[in-house]
Amino acid sequence: MSQTLRHPEILDIARAEGKVTVEGLAExxxxxxxxxxxxxxxxxxxxRLERVHGGAVLPSGVSNIGYEDRRVLNHPAKSAIARACAREIPDSASVFLNIGTSTEAVARELLDHRDLLVITNNMNVANILVSNxxxxxxxxxxxxxxxxxxxVGNLTIDTINQFKFDFAVIGCSALDAEGDLLDFxxxxxxxxxxxxxxxxxSFLVADHSKFQRSAPARIASLSEIDTFFxxxxxxxxxxxxxxxWGTRLRIASEGRGSEDPATAPATGQRGEAARG
Structure with a gap:
């Protein structure tokens, strides 16, 4: 395959998997x-890409990847994460789902839940849950x-401040080495x-590609999150x-969409002081 044909396919692989490796592409x-x-x-x-040890990743910057690209990026992993998250949300709960393709995956996994109240600032989530x-x-x-x-905006914040919900399910664009959740x-x-x-x-749903990216605006620390899926x-x-911090880790298996207890260390409840 010529270089002209390889380059678009390399970019497609990077969008789908978040990262490409030299050895994997050579093979x-x-x-x-x-x-x-x-x-x-x-x-x-x-x-078009950023070089990292052994390969390359999608570039960091001040703007996010396009929505349609994000929708297909690591789709099996997002589905597994969503199943694991939805299992920890009981019937008869109030839930906030925010913007993002990972939270949309969680919405799909809530279609069989009963007696839910879902508040969202994501029109796609609302359209998905119409079916429940x-x-x-x-x-x-x-x-x-x-x-x-x-x-988004002040009207959205004013609406959210009228509620106290049982669970928040949020996503992020990036997660840095210090445990800060980042967005664009x-x-x-x-x-x-x-x-x-x-x-x-508070539940965070984010696949491994977020570990390899950066974004300029800080949302919060993982210390403020109860469970990270x-x-x-x-x-x-x-x-x-x-x-x-007492932040629980839940590693979802793509095969079963379930928690892998071998990689999810048991921790205690997060202290209230961590919410500051």
Whole structure:
């Protein structure tokens, strides 16, 4: 395969998997690792990828990946994470689901739950849960973000402040080594911060690709999250921090969509002081 044909396919793989490796691409295309390194160097120079040890990832920056690209990115992992999260939400609960393709996956897993109250600032979540007749859906007011169906702004925050819900299920665009949740849109960040404050328990749903990205605006720390649902173990240092904060880790298996207790260390309840 020529370089001209390889480059678009390399980008497609990066969008689907979050990362590409030199050895994996060399085997896939039947070329040398030196050839792949040149391909990645050219894509990085063009701003399409960022080089990391052993491969490349989608570039960080001040804008997010397009919504349709995010929808297919790591889809099996998001589905497994969503199943694990939905299992910890009981019937007859009040739940907030915010903007993001991971929270939309959780909404699909709530279609068989009974007697739910769901508040959301995500039009896609509302449309998904229309199919559950045993779920009352409240859509927060706000300014519509056409790119992904999200509602943001002061009206959204005012609506959220009228509720105290049992569970908040939120996503993020990136997660750094210190355990900070990051995003690209400052208005969305302010909404997410309000959601966490108004929740009795906060769940984060984010797949492993978020470990390899960066974004400029800080939402919160994992210390403010009760349970983090993801698909791969965190780096050792961050796992230790979560244990000290009392943030539970739940690793979802793509095969079964269930928690892997071998990689989910048992921790105690998060202290109220961590919510500050």
């Amino acid at each position: 896939r295309f039947g070329v040398t690792v030196q050839t792949i390194r040149r391909d990645l160097a050219e894509l990085a120079e063009a701003g 007749p045993d779920c009352q859906v409240i859509v927060a007011a706000g300014t519509l973000r056409r790119s992904d169906g999200g509602l 849109d400052v208005q969305e960040v302010h909404v997410s911060q309000t959601i966490i404050r108004q929740a009795r328990r 993801t698909d791969r173990p965190l780096p050792r240092d961050l796992t230790g921090r979560c244990a000290s």
